[in-house]
Amino acid sequence: MGIVSQEAILELQALMDSVEEPLNITFQNVHQGFRAETLVRFLKAREWNVAKAHKMLVDCLHWRVQNTIDDILAKPIVPSELYGAVRDSQLIGMSGYSREGLPVFAIGVGLSTFDKASVHYYVQSHIQINEYRDRVILPSASKKHGRPITTCIKVLDMTGLKLSALSKIKLLTIISTIDDLNYPEKTNTYYIVNAPYIFSACWKVVKPLLQERTRKKIQVLPGCGRDELLKKRWVRIITQCRK
Numbered sequence: 001m002g003i004v005s006q007e008a009i010l011e012l013q014a015l016m017d018s019v020e021e022p023l024n025i026t027f028q029n030v031h032q033g034f035r036a037e038t039l040v041r042f043l044k045a046r047e048w049n050v051a052k053a054h055k056m057l058v059d060c061l062h063w064r065v066q067n068t069i070d071d072i073l074a075k076p077i078v079p080s081e082l083y084g085a086v087r088d089s090q091l092i093g094m095s096g097y098s099r100e101g102l103p104v105f106a107i108g109v110g111l112s113t114f115d116k117a118s119v120h121y122y123v124q125s126h127i128q129i130n131e132y133r134d135r136v137i138l139p140s141a142s143k144k145h146g147r148p149i150t151t152c153i154k155v156l157d158m159t160g161l162k163l164s165a166l167s168k169i170k171l172l173t174i175i176s177t178i179d180d181l182n183y184p185e186k187t188n189t190y191y192i193v194n195a196p197y198i199f200s201a202c203w204k205v206v207k208p209l210l211q212e213r214t215r216k217k218i219q220v221l222p223g224c225g226r227d228e229l230l231k232k233r234w235v236r237i238i239t240q241c242r243k
Helices: 003-016 021-031 035-045 050-066 069-074 080-089 119-145 163-182 199-209 226-232
Strands: 092-097 103-107 152-157 187-193 218-220
Touching (some): 003 035, 003 050, 021 050, 021 069, 035 050, 050 163, 092 119, 103 119, 119 163, 163 199
Parallel strands (some): 103 152, 152 187, 187 218
Antiparallel strands (some): 092 103
């Protein structure tokens, strides 16, 4: 990390030292003891512009306070039948760790229907997954490896993808915006696997909705991606090849 970067970190840190108490409390839930790494994430998201990174981070903290994000893990989706329906139609699960210790999440994009509940519940579920990752999984991985682990890897499985998925573009845009503004630079790489021929048409619609920094992290792998993933960093296979 260069001198300019270190200066930017120190400058942003000084600005954050003066935030009011409610924001400072929620900031602790954001950085989980890895304050410098968190400042770097927001600086990267704003191309190392300290003023813009500071505004982004403070806006994020206000969003957390206004929406009681610190308590969201204690707010289950009820009744249990509704929670089950949301999870069955929003396919995501943790599938292991990379060789570097980064948590790996597999997301069944193609088979996720997002049609069993209102947008509100899918957004709530998504934020809860983010918070569990940031407050439980990543701190646990950091402790295990004795170093800060503040990002993850996502494998997006496009099996079963249909053009009708574009009808959920509003929900996906809301979720993408939440991640861009409040959870920046939390994903190291996105691997797309099992992409059917229809994927290119869907990608043309979705691509413009993503931040440039996010688009640069996306890699489309051939087939199920087994060989490529093993060559890169995988501990174990987390996707299934089509027969």
